[in-house]
Amino acid sequence: GDxxxxxxxxxxxxxxxxxxxxxxxxxxxxxxxxxYVQYPGQGPQLLLKVTTANNKGIxxxxxxxxxxxxxxxxxxxxxxxxxDSAVYFCALVDVxxxxxxxxxxxxxxxxxx
Amino acid sequence: xxxxxxxxxxxxxxxxxxxxxxxxxxxxxxxxxxxxxDTGHGLRLIHYSYGxxxxxxxxxxxGYKASRPxxxxxxxxxxxxxxxxxxxxFCASGDWGSSYEQYFGPGTRLTVL
Numbered sequence: 033g034d035x036x037x038x039x040x041x042x043x044x045x046x047x048x049x050x051x052x053x054x055x056x057x058x059x060x061x062x063x064x065x066x067x068y069v070q071y072p073g074q075g076p077q078l079l080l081k082v083t084t085a086n087n088k089g090i091x092x093x094x095x096x097x098x099x100x101x102x103x104x105x106x107x108x109x110x111x112x113x114x115x116d117s118a119v120y121f122c123a124l125v126d127v128x129x130x131x132x133x134x135x136x137x138x139x140x141x142x143x144x145x
Numbered sequence: 146x147x148x149x150x151x152x153x154x155x156x157x158x159x160x161x162x163x164x165x166x167x168x169x170x171x172x173x174x175x176x177x178x179x180x181x182x183d184t185g186h187g188l189r190l191i192h193y194s195y196g197x198x199x200x201x202x203x204x205x206x207x208g209y210k211a212s213r214p215x216x217x218x219x220x221x222x223x224x225x226x227x228x229x230x231x232x233x234x235f236c237a238s239g240d241w242g243s244s245y246e247q248y249f250g251p252g253t254r255l256t257v258l
Contacts, residue, residue, distance in 0.1 A: 064245050075149075075186070075249035085149050121187070125245040131176060132203065133237075133247055135188040 034059045036124045038136025046144050051109040054078050055122035058103060064125040065105045067096050067131065071078070071118045079120070117143045148172070149250035151236050157256045162213070163232040166253050168236030176239050177219040178247065179211060181232040188235065194219055226257045 190203030192211035239247035
């Protein structure tokens with residue numbers, strides 16, 4: 033079945049550092065991919081969406097792209113701030129089944145001032 | 146503002162007791178989902194619904210029931226709560242078609258003693 037792998041469990045950066053988080057996916061259909069962000073005590077919030085139609089999403093300074101050749105998708109930001117500290121999840125839509133989201137395990141980003 | 150709300154936000158229950166978690170959405174979405182979030186497992190789908198009167202089993206439905214009495218409301222029911230059901234539960238709403246985006250509530254932290 034469809035799956036997502038997010039290997040980076042924790043990333044620690046300093047303010048103004050470059051952020052790059054990677055996920056790999058497996059699906060038999062055209063992928064619809066999301067990045068969600070979760071702040072402490074809150075539910076996941078939709079950050080970005082990437083599909084084969086747009087290939088790239090940009091929001092709040094974050095950019096998401098995907099690479100069909102390596103079946104991977106990435107989240108990056110040129111200059112992180114302390115307020116970006118959160119857990120970032122990649123997710124793949126199980127289009128052929130329930131429309132459910134298949135989540136990666138999440139990457140905890142800690143940005144030090 | 147369209148939103149997904151959950152109640153209660155925190156719940157302590159005893160083993161063998163009945164627990165009902167409630168979710169309300171004002172997004173006018175057809176689909177609603179219940180996930181649980183546990184360290185090391187990420188977010189996993191318990192039950193979902195395509196509309197009022199429908200409930201479907203997700204990936205980990207054992208020990209849970211769901212009820213969708215209206216477009217806006219979706220409940221998760223633990224008839225006989227067990228300590229293994231201690232977790233954070235999230236409700237989400239979304240629609241299929243071109244978006245597949247899901248919007249999450251703030252979560253309910255359930256502790257079963």
